[in-house]
Amino acid sequence: MVSSPKPPAFDPADPLGIDDLLEPEDLAVRDTVRDWAADRVLPYVADWYEKGELPGIRELARELGGIGALGMSLQGYGCAGASAVQYGLACLELEAADSGIRSLVSVQGSLAMYAVHRFGGEEQKRAWLPRMAAGEVIGCFGLTEPDHGSDPANMRTHAKREGGDWVLNGRKMWITNGSVAGVAVVWAQTDDGIRGFLVPTDSPGFSAPEIKHKWSLRASVTSELVLDDVRLPADAVLPEVTGLRGPLSCLSHARYGIVWGAMGAARSSFESAVQYAKTREQFGRPIGAFQLTQAKLADMAVELHKGILLAHHLGRRMDAGRLRPEQVSFGKLNNVREAIDICRTARTILGANGISLEYPVMRHATNLESVLTYEGTVEMHQLVLGKALTGLDAFR
Structure with a gap:
C-alpha cells in the first residue's frame, strides 16, 4: 500500500494554500509591491489620512513607475507587460496599505493608460504611454458628472467641431488624480456619439479644483474637472472607439x-x-x-x-x-x-x-x-x- 504524502503544516496566513497556485514570478511581483508599500506608505499613511492629503504624490508616482506598477498589465510603450494575476496581486498589496494608493495606480493604469493603449492612435500612444508608465505624467479619467454617475449615457459634457478643432465644455466630478494630472481622458457627447479626448491639463479653460471635506479616501487626490471652451486639435480624440x-x-x-x-x-x-x-x-x-x-x-x-x-x-x-x-x-x-x-x-x-x-x-x-x-x-x-x-x- 502506497502511503500518501504528508500535507504541509497549516499556515494561518494562507489557510487554503493559495500561494501554491502562484508562480515564482507572481510571488516576486507581490513581494516587490509589498516591500515598497511597507517602506513608502505604511509608516506615513495614518498621518496623511488624518490630514486629508497625499503629499509627494508625484514622487510616489515616479517610484511606482520605477517598480513597474503603472499600466503594468499593458504591453509595450514602457509598460511591464505583467499578467492579470500579477497586476491583481499588486492591487491587493497596495490596498492593504491604503485604498487611496491603489486608486492612484488603478486610475493611472486601468483607466487613463488603458484608454490610450486600447483606443488611441499610434502617435498618441508614443506621446503619452512611456511617460505615464514611468510616472513622469499622471493621468486622470473624466466620466462621472455631478448629475450623471450611474447613467453616463446622458452626460452633459459635450465637444463641438469648430473648423479643424474640438471645443469641450462641461464638468466631471469625483475624479481621482485630477488636480495633479498632466493629461485627462475626458468622455464627451459629440454629434457622432460619445467620444474620448486626451486633454492636456495646461490647456486654456481647463481647471481641476480639489474636492475637500471627504471622510473617505482622505489619502487620495479627488477633484472636479471644469472645461470651459477648452480648444483641442483634431488629433486629440481617441480614434478607435465611439459610444459607451x-x-x-x-x-x-x-x-x-x-x-x-x-x-x-x-x-x-x-x-x-x-x-x-x-x-x-x-x-x-x-x-x-x-x-x-x-x-x-x-x-x-x-x-x-x-x-x-x-x-x-x-x-x-x-x-x-x-x-x-x-x-x-x-x-x-x-x-x-x-x-x-x-x-x-x-x-x-x-x-x-x-x-x-x-x-x-x-x-x-x-x-x-x-x-x-x-x-x-x-x-x-x-x-x-x-x-x-x-x-x-x-x-x-
Whole structure:
C-alpha cells in the first residue's frame, strides 16, 4: 500500500494554500509591491489620512513607475507587460496599505493608460504611454458628472467641431488624480456619439479644483474637472472607439483590480484583529481564547480567502482572454461587500481601539465605503448580474 504524502503544516496566513497556485514570478511581483508599500506608505499613511492629503504624490508616482506598477498589465510603450494575476496581486498589496494608493495606480493604469493603449492612435500612444508608465505624467479619467454617475449615457459634457478643432465644455466630478494630472481622458457627447479626448491639463479653460471635506479616501487626490471652451486639435480624440463601449471597457478593467484590492484592505483589518485578539486580555486571558471571538475570526478568514480565490480565478480567466464583464461585476459585488463586513467585524474585536488611527481598521472601513460606490454601485452590479441571469433588462 502506497502511503500518501504528508500535507504541509497549516499556515494561518494562507489557510487554503493559495500561494501554491502562484508562480515564482507572481510571488516576486507581490513581494516587490509589498516591500515598497511597507517602506513608502505604511509608516506615513495614518498621518496623511488624518490630514486629508497625499503629499509627494508625484514622487510616489515616479517610484511606482520605477517598480513597474503603472499600466503594468499593458504591453509595450514602457509598460511591464505583467499578467492579470500579477497586476491583481499588486492591487491587493497596495490596498492593504491604503485604498487611496491603489486608486492612484488603478486610475493611472486601468483607466487613463488603458484608454490610450486600447483606443488611441499610434502617435498618441508614443506621446503619452512611456511617460505615464514611468510616472513622469499622471493621468486622470473624466466620466462621472455631478448629475450623471450611474447613467453616463446622458452626460452633459459635450465637444463641438469648430473648423479643424474640438471645443469641450462641461464638468466631471469625483475624479481621482485630477488636480495633479498632466493629461485627462475626458468622455464627451459629440454629434457622432460619445467620444474620448486626451486633454492636456495646461490647456486654456481647463481647471481641476480639489474636492475637500471627504471622510473617505482622505489619502487620495479627488477633484472636479471644469472645461470651459477648452480648444483641442483634431488629433486629440481617441480614434478607435465611439459610444459607451469605450469608457465601460476601461471601467471593467479597473473593476478587476478592485476585486483584488478590496481583499487587501480586508486582509490588513483581519490581521490587525488576529494580533489584537492574541494580546488583548480581559477576564484573565486573551480575548482570542473566547468562543465568540474565535467564531468572528473564523468567519472573517473564510470570506477573506474565498474572496482571494475568486480574484485569482478571475485573473486566470483574464489571462486566458475569457473574462466577461458580468464576471467582473460578480467579483466586485462580492469582494467589496465582504471586505466591508470583515472591517466592521474587526472593529468590534478591537473595541474602542478600532476607531483609532493607531490601527488601520477604521481607515480601511471608511475607504471601502467609497470603493463600494465608485466604478459601479452595488445596485448596478446586482442589475448587471440580474440581467445576465434572466435575460431581462431591469435598468430602465
